[in-house]
Amino acid sequence: MVKKAVLILALLIILKPIFPVIEYVVNYDYISKVLCVNKEKPKLQCNGKCHLMKELAKNSENENPISTNKKIASQETTVVFFQEMNSFTITPLYFQKAKRANSNYSNLYSYKFSDSIFHPPAVIS
Template sequence: MKKIISILVLVILLKPIFPVIDYVINYDYIATVLCVNKAKPQMHCNGKCHLMKEMAKESESEKPISSDKKNGAFENEILFCQDIHPFETIQDFYPTTTKKNVNYSNLYSHLNSNAVFHPPTFNV
């Protein structure tokens, strides 16, 4: 079952590449027979025009068909709308007159230094 699912996923992922694979396999036939620009060899098309047409067809077939489109106009749907109120701060001050935890002692110390640490160098 896992193999079938993995093959199916692989086919779905590689579907846009099928025209390129077909172009590589049938390069000689496409370049000599199906090429639109056979009369213009200076363009060095070699069937790439046919490849571009096939890739355009493939991309069109992947797009979902929507019948409610009107001349390519986009329609936005609003799913949720909520008024945004500005943030208001309320300043409440509660002055404390008594010290809490009088027995607390701050044992932390910090040394400000502008020197950059360089690791020691060894002369060998």
């Protein structure tokens, strides 16, 4: 029961931006004849799309409010404590070359290159 409620809530949150489109499709006749701003201009063939655009804009504005009109308040700060930092230099590190651990090491690995490809026998007797 709880899983179904969480699933329904998640679907509502995901589908929230689509609600104005669903409302437009369901109430197409009412929106195109009553709420349409351009109903006096049939050449535009708006059919309520202007109302749909307004609803989509309102929906997106409610989700992400634009803060361009708000001014950021400047704050004055008072320095309570100040300590001058001493400059520092980075000293380069020198690494010694690594010596070979065992100079008597012999490589016993060998590889024989062959152009022929192994094919299993065609008939087993």
